Amino acid sequence: MAVYTHLGAEDMAALLAPYHLGDLVSAKGIAEGVSNSNWLIETADTATPGGTTRYILTMYEFRIEIADLPYFLGLLDHLAAKGCPVPRSIHDGAGNLYRVVETPRGDRALALIEFLPGVSLGEPTAGQARAVGAALASLHDAAADYPATRANGMGLAEWQRLADACGPEGLASIDPALAQTVADHLPRLAAQWPTGLPSGVIHADLFPDNVLMQGETVTGLIDFYFACNDVIAYDLAVTHAAWCFDASGETFRPDLSAALLDGYASVRTLSAQERAALPLLAQGAAMRFAMSRAYDWLNTPADALVTRKDPMAFARRLHFYADPANSGVFAA
Amino acid sequence: MAVYTHLGAEDMAALLAPYHLGDLVSAKGIAEGVSNSNWLIETADTATPGGTTRYILTMYEFRIEIADLPYFLGLLDHLAAKGCPVPRSIHDGAGNLYRVVETPRGDRALALIEFLPGVSLGEPTAGQARAVGAALASLHDAAADYPATRANGMGLAEWQRLADACGPEGLASIDPALAQTVADHLPRLAAQWPTGLPSGVIHADLFPDNVLMQGETVTGLIDFYFACNDVIAYDLAVTHAAWCFDASGETFRPDLSAALLDGYASVRTLSAQERAALPLLAQGAAMRFAMSRAYDWLNTPADALVTRKDPMAFARRLHFYADPANSGVFAA
Numbered sequence: 007m008a009v010y011t012h013l014g015a016e017d018m019a020a021l022l023a024p025y026h027l028g029d030l031v032s033a034k035g036i037a038e039g040v041s042n043s044n045w046l047i048e049t050a051d052t053a054t055p056g057g058t059t060r061y062i063l064t065m066y067e068f069r070i071e072i073a074d075l076p077y078f079l080g081l082l083d084h085l086a087a088k089g090c091p092v093p094r095s096i097h098d099g100a101g102n103l104y105r106v107v108e109t110p111r112g113d114r115a116l117a118l119i120e121f122l123p124g125v126s127l128g129e130p131t132a133g134q135a136r137a138v139g140a141a142l143a144s145l146h147d148a149a150a151d152y153p154a155t156r157a158n159g160m161g162l163a164e165w166q167r168l169a170d171a172c173g174p175e176g177l178a179s180i181d182p183a184l185a186q187t188v189a190d191h192l193p194r195l196a197a198q199w200p201t202g203l204p205s206g207v208i209h210a211d212l213f214p215d216n217v218l219m220q221g222e223t224v225t226g227l228i229d230f231y232f233a234c235n236d237v238i239a240y241d242l243a244v245t246h247a248a249w250c251f252d253a254s255g256e257t258f259r260p261d262l263s264a265a266l267l268d269g270y271a272s273v274r275t276l277s278a279q280e281r282a283a284l285p286l287l288a289q290g291a292a293m294r295f296a297m298s299r300a301y302d303w304l305n306t307p308a309d310a311l312v313t314r315k316d317p318m319a320f321a322r323r324l325h326f327y328a329d330p331a332n333s334g335v336f337a338a
Numbered sequence: 339m340a341v342y343t344h345l346g347a348e349d350m351a352a353l354l355a356p357y358h359l360g361d362l363v364s365a366k367g368i369a370e371g372v373s374n375s376n377w378l379i380e381t382a383d384t385a386t387p388g389g390t391t392r393y394i395l396t397m398y399e400f401r402i403e404i405a406d407l408p409y410f411l412g413l414l415d416h417l418a419a420k421g422c423p424v425p426r427s428i429h430d431g432a433g434n435l436y437r438v439v440e441t442p443r444g445d446r447a448l449a450l451i452e453f454l455p456g457v458s459l460g461e462p463t464a465g466q467a468r469a470v471g472a473a474l475a476s477l478h479d480a481a482a483d484y485p486a487t488r489a490n491g492m493g494l495a496e497w498q499r500l501a502d503a504c505g506p507e508g509l510a511s512i513d514p515a516l517a518q519t520v521a522d523h524l525p526r527l528a529a530q531w532p533t534g535l536p537s538g539v540i541h542a543d544l545f546p547d548n549v550l551m552q553g554e555t556v557t558g559l560i561d562f563y564f565a566c567n568d569v570i571a572y573d574l575a576v577t578h579a580a581w582c583f584d585a586s587g588e589t590f591r592p593d594l595s596a597a598l599l600d601g602y603a604s605v606r607t608l609s610a611q612e613r614a615a616l617p618l619l620a621q622g623a624a625m626r627f628a629m630s631r632a633y634d635w636l637n638t639p640a641d642a643l644v645t646r647k648d649p650m651a652f653a654r655r656l657h658f659y660a661d662p663a664n665s666g667v668f669a670a
Contacts, residue, residue: 012460014457014460014461014546015457016459016460029553031455031457031552032455032456032457034366034369034370034378035368035369035370036366036368036369037366037367037369038367046366046378048455123363123364123380124363124364125346125362125363125365127348128345128346128348129346214346218364220361220362220363
């Protein structure tokens with residue numbers, strides 16, 4: 007949640023020149039994204055006097071491989087063309103999806119995307135969770151013929167790598183129980199991880215932060231920078247873990263869970279195999295965020311502009327999903 | 339440059355309810371302000387279908403005394419009514435300029451102000467510096483009959499207090515020369531500080547960050563949270579120190595200096611006494627920012643969301659202004 011690169015008006019105008027937009031009317035650095043800087047910019051419409059159009063300008067600062075940008079940005083265009091509420095990418099005058107520019111901090115890739123209205127939820131209602139489930143299923147359907155592929159860099163092997171990088175002492179320094187949680191569950195998840203389930207393009211990070219809504223309408227699915235090809239039902243499991251608990255992970259919300267699953271099923275039918283796999287996939291989703299947060303917790307520089315997130319909130323979800331008493335959560 | 343408090347859509351809607359605006363259409367935390375959280379919000383116009391209005395919502399997090407808010411926010415309304423390009427404050431349904439709300443981090447004051455278009459400059463042109471000088475003079479004229487008063491909390495006594503709080507060792511830890519700079523100049527500034535100059539409402543922090551422009555037009559003077567009653571020409575000195583050097587303070591820009599002073603004089607005539615005092619006032623302005631930055635440099639928590647600014651950039655300006663070779667800078 008930061009803007010890592012300061013841009014004055016002239017810098018901004020120079021960066022935007024290749025897009026042949028109207029004059030810059032306003033620009034605000036926005037507090038979104040942890041691996042990139044983002045600005046909400048507004049330019050004058052050349053056709054409509056007094057009218058303006060808004061865009062999001064993103065400068066990729068960390069973690070993003072430039073080679074992955076065509077997958078992410080092309081996916082936005084593919085989904086938008088099929089009516090999904092995702093921001094279209096704006097191509098420059100030469101048709102480029104992104105550009106690489108020199109900055110005082112080194113070369114950076116830059117992309118311009120559509121601004122979408124809507125507000126991220128803090129505490130969703132059941133109606134909103136239902137809409138999110140339906141939007142996720144529509145995304146899965148619309149992406150079925152997306153031709154590019156990208157491996158999931160945050161899959162099982164990476165959870166193990168992150169756990170190893172933290173080490174038992176590191177995990178225990180976060181919470182005395184965390185090392186044991188990992189030792190108990192990670193080998194089991196690896197051994198039991200389902201195979202043969204339908205695979206496709208997944209968002210892989212559909213937290214409330216990444217959904218813009220107006221009332222019960224999803225107006226934007228954003229931040230596709232973990233999108234990849236993987237088990238489709240795993241994406242539903244990630245979304246379930248992200249939406250159906252309070253922030254601490256202590257309180258499960260059965261009403262939101264039922265609504266999210268209903269909404270999803272209203273658009274895309276889950277096979278019996280997918281439904282049966284959901285409890286395990288959800289444990290994996292919880293492990294994925296517990297491990298990435300644990301790693302970030304131990305490795306976030308003290309002077310970082312981002313706030314660390316509590317890994318235990320997802321360790322608690324993992325225990326919830328692994329508890330046989332909760333096996334009915336995903337039943338049809 | 340941060341958003342310290344996370345607000346979901348429901349929190350935001352609840353905070354805005356007393357203002358009787360239309361439905362919330364979008365909300366983005368923006369990376370402006372170091373002592374407050376700011377959101378650019380957009381609400382539906384009740385009268386114009388499809389139309390929206392934008393506002394800036396500010397939550398005061400640090401440093402601001404709630405007792406000062408009526409001075410700051412009332413000043414915006416006073417200046418806006420006289421045609422100055424400043425954001426009007428939006429009063430709630432009960433006429434309040436600000437409200438105090440409970441947050442997880444404690445009680446916070448909250449205000450809503452107009453959104454103004456424009457972009458902050460990185461490197462101004464002479465034409466832009468001229469416009470800023472004129473806008474500053476217009477502000478001084480328009481504020482002449484503002485009835486409220488507020489002492490300058492960042493005046494001479496505070497520079498001394500900040501220098502003492504840093505201590506010679508602290509100052510030397512920033513730069514070996516800084517302690518000597520303070521010892522050489524601060525007692526002299528205190529002894530020679532001019533008296534009897536015209537006093538009035540000053541902005542006291544008119545850095546490029548706090549000026550929105552479109553081309554050579556000033557569309558917004560913002561961030562009045564250091565505004566106070568003090569020597570009017572000191573405000574011009576602060577603005578001069580903020581605009582007429584490169585960021586490091588090493589390179590003086592005579593073209594910007596001449597344009598800024600010309601622009602100011604085109605609206606408000608500086609008396610001979612004011613002009614004669616400007617070299618000393620500018621040394622004071624440079625000392626003020628050198629000392630506040632030095633204090634912040636030594637006292638910014640390692641996990642702060644804000645980036646420290648180099649005190650030496652203003653120590654260099656102080657040396658520039660104190661050099662008799664540069665005494666002609668402020669000559670008519």
